[in-house]
Amino acid sequence: MDPVSGLQRARRVVVKVGSALVAGSGGGAADSAWLAAFAADAARLRARGQQVLVVSSGAVALGRRRLGLKRKALTIPEKQAAAAAGQSGLMRAWEEAFEPHGLAVAQVLLTRDDTEVRRRWLNGRATLETLLDLGVVPIVNENDTVVTEEIRYGDNDRLAARVAQMIGADVLVLLSDIDGLYTADPRRDPAARHLDRVSRLTPEIEAMAGGANAGAGVGTGGMATKLAAARIAQSAGCATVITLGARPSPLLAVEQGERATVIEPGTTPSAAYKAWIAGSLAPGGALIVDAGAAAALCKGKSLLAAGVRRVEGRFGKGDAVIVRDETGVEIGRGLCRYDAADAERICGLKSDAIEATLGYTAGPLIHVDDLALAARTEA
Structure with missing residues (x-):
């Protein structure tokens, strides 16, 4: 992928912004000048029809200043307190940055379970997609006020990759204190060579990354965590761009040919997601559909309750299920938006009758985006 055309063609772009960029080195406030310039850069993408999501660090860095916590190593309760104190300032800074461009922002706090547990994953994805569509x-940001070392991501590079995977992003941009991946740390080795493009993350490539960034004074990431994030994104069909963040318009700089490293995707986001559904999840039950529904599914439609004849097994909302026709032939596998009990209650019902029956509606039983057809049924 060429970084210029890749960014310009991407439908969805996730940008990870680290603490050093958000908090800067000043007193207790965020770096409003950098944030304003970045917001203008992101608004440029929005103006040409692209969707932009920001994964932002900085709550702990801002909060520790507000609370006067000057020690470098904080205890977990101190980090949680700092996150609580800093999160409001972080969001206020982002709101002020995007407001001149007529763009609203929304705070989304996630924990690892929100991207690992299927029901919570589906809920999180639905929220993010609704926000983007609006x-x-x-x-x-990671919900640092409640997570512990055992259940946290530990750095927002990995969180950004999981979010990119969750929403099917085309490009993940990781803003760094360096303009990409080198064969060694260029600050220590003047002979280090910059890598413009990486197609496979081999052990040799990963060995080129050092440890966490000790020079910035804030943040926990480094090139090693960025490559770990890129591996997640690559498997999800998302390209990763690592570039220098400490300039007013880092996305424009990449488009203008400034130095960056691109880690190419292994597939497309849609293909990666459907392969995950088809081969990586143990089905919890089955939905048996009539001939009309089977034909509609093979033409790329969602599975509506009206076409379901019966439900087999016990499964929860968001679990994988097999879809079979009435002769027992498997049509595909998908993530069901209702649990087994509710799915049984709405079998055969038209869409406008679901809410009256259940008291809520989650749309079709299986949305086409969450359905992987069996190979023999693919057009």
């Missing part, structure tokens, strides 16, 4: 710029 023209909002989601500002995502």
Whole structure:
């Protein structure tokens, strides 16, 4: 992928912004000048029809200043307190940055379970997609006020990759304190060579990354975590761009040919997602559909309750299920938006009768985006 055309063609772009960029080195406030310039850069993408999501660090860095916590190593309760104190300032800074461009922002706080547990994953994805469709710029951060070392991501590079995977992003941009991946740390080795493009993350490539960034004074990431994030994104069909963040318009700089490293995707986001559904999830039950529904599914339609004849097994909302026709032939596998009990209650019902029956509606039983057809049924 060429970084210029890749960014210009991407439908969805996730940008990870680290603490060093958000908090800067000043007193207790965020770096409003950098944030304003970045917001203008992101608004440029929005103006040409692209959806932008920001994964932003900085709550702990801002909060520790507000609380006067000057020690470098904080305890977990101190980090949680700092996150609580800093999160409001972080969001206020982002709101002020995007407001001149007529763009609303929305705070989304996630934990690892929100991207690992299927029901929560589906809920999180639905929220993010709704925000993006409404023209909002989601500002995502780890919910540091409640997570512990055992259940946290530990860095927002990995969180950004999981979010990119969750929403089917085309490009993940990781803003760094360096303009990409080198064969060695160029600050220590003047002979280090910059890598413009990486197609496979081999052990040799990963060995080129050092440890966490000790020079910035804030943040926990480094090139090693960025390559770990790129591996997640690559498997999800998302390209990763690593570039220098400490310039006013880092996305424009990439489009203008400034130095960056591109880690190419292994497939497309849609193909990766459907392969995950088809081969990586143990089905919890089955939905038996009539001939009309079977034909509609093979033509790329969602599975509506009206076409379901019966439900087999016990499964929860968001679990994988097999879809079979009435002769027992498997049509595909998908993530069901209702649990087994509710799916049984709405079998055969038209869409406008679901809410009256259940008291809520989650749309079709299986949305076409969450359905992987069996190979023999593919057009």
